[in-house]
Amino acid sequence: MELQHFSHEHPLVFIEERSHESEKVYCSGCGELVWGPSFSCVECGFYLDKQCAEAPSELNHPFHGDHSLELLVSNPYSALTSSAGLVTLCSLCGKSCDRFVYHCSCELDFHIKCPPFSINISGEIFGDVRDIPHKDPLVSNESPFQELKEAKCFACWKPLSDSVYFALDSGFYLHKKCVDLPTEINHFCHPQHPLILQLNSEGLPCQICKRTQGRGFGFVYCCSSGEIVLHVACVDLPTKINYLCHRKHPLILQTVSKSLACQICEQTKEDGSVYCCSICKFALHIECVPPLPSPPVIEHKSHQHPFTLFWRHVLFICDACGTPGKYESYICSTCNLIVHRKCISLPPTVKHPMHPQHPISHTYFLGAI
Secondary structure, three states: OOOOOOOOOOEEEEOOOOOOOOOOOOOOOOOEEEOOOOOOOOOEEEEHHHHHHOOOOOOEEEEEEEEEEEEEOOOOOHHHHHHHHHOOOOOOOOOOOOOOEEEOOOOOOEEEOOOOOOOOOOOOOOOOHHHOEEEOOOOOOOOOHHHHHHHOOOOOOEHHHOOOOOEOOOEEEEHHHHHOOOEEEEOOOOOOOOOOEEEEEOOOOOOOOOOOOOOOEEEEEEOOOOOOEHHHHHOOOOOEEEEEOOEEEEEEEEEEEOOEEEOOOOOOOOOEEEEEOOOOEEEEEEOOOOOOOOOOOOOOOOOOOEEEEEEEHHHHHHHHOOOOOOEEEEEEOOOOOOOHHHHOOOOEEEEOEEEEEEEOOOOOOOOOO
């Protein structure tokens, strides 16, 4: 069987499988080692693995519906990037593109194998990711810890170590929980139109957190107008929370209408969303809300008595660090102490360059060491 491929002047001959004794050869389309079925030009030593050889010359990707993607032998900026010492990055995986690419006129480029990577998150099935064994980051030893620590889920762009994940052959990682993301949602941030799950092709800031993930990285929920973008992780935020230091009313996730200082970091936001009680003018930044409820009692070796959470929102001066606070505090009623939660775990001794002779000990009471 022969194939006349647009990328090569001679016909390519089909090879069912290379023997183990054969010399190692690499695919001219993706750069990967050829080990399965492939097409080759005996005269030139040109090889394409079966997937690259049969890749369509034009592709419509469900997460970039504005334009079709055209398959090119090299990225269209090769001369420009080479002279400037720059590299073209794949808009899906972020790695350099130096071989076959799928190119879009809006300056998006993809490795030949990246657009059809095996997920069914789109509703247009490229493959069933559920058939891939999933891994628990707490027990998996297949990847070095540092690699897992730095890796992120391609869908939500949160750390891979957050939950059970899939490692796809195409080099992508995907949280198990992100496989079933809905392709269309309604959200209070933009009630006029539904938001569609698609590739983060424009790199626009999220309407909730006002941060950007980087152009092409991960998925976002986007209005058809392209002006409203929500990160996958931000969509999952609860719309209402109860906060122990403000028990009169629940705090509602809402867009900032005027500057309200966060009761934890005491900073203001000019735009974005916060958890807010409009009645009491009580606001918390999304990133300042503790991920877990504050424990009612904390015991630490730095103090002989347990610290108890003080349930009232009061101004205080921390007895550990000496700085003011006005949100959740912990008290030791025996010693009449009030401290920030973070200050409970201050080290009992430290070394300081201004006093190198001895360690400096922490104490709540002068003369008590």
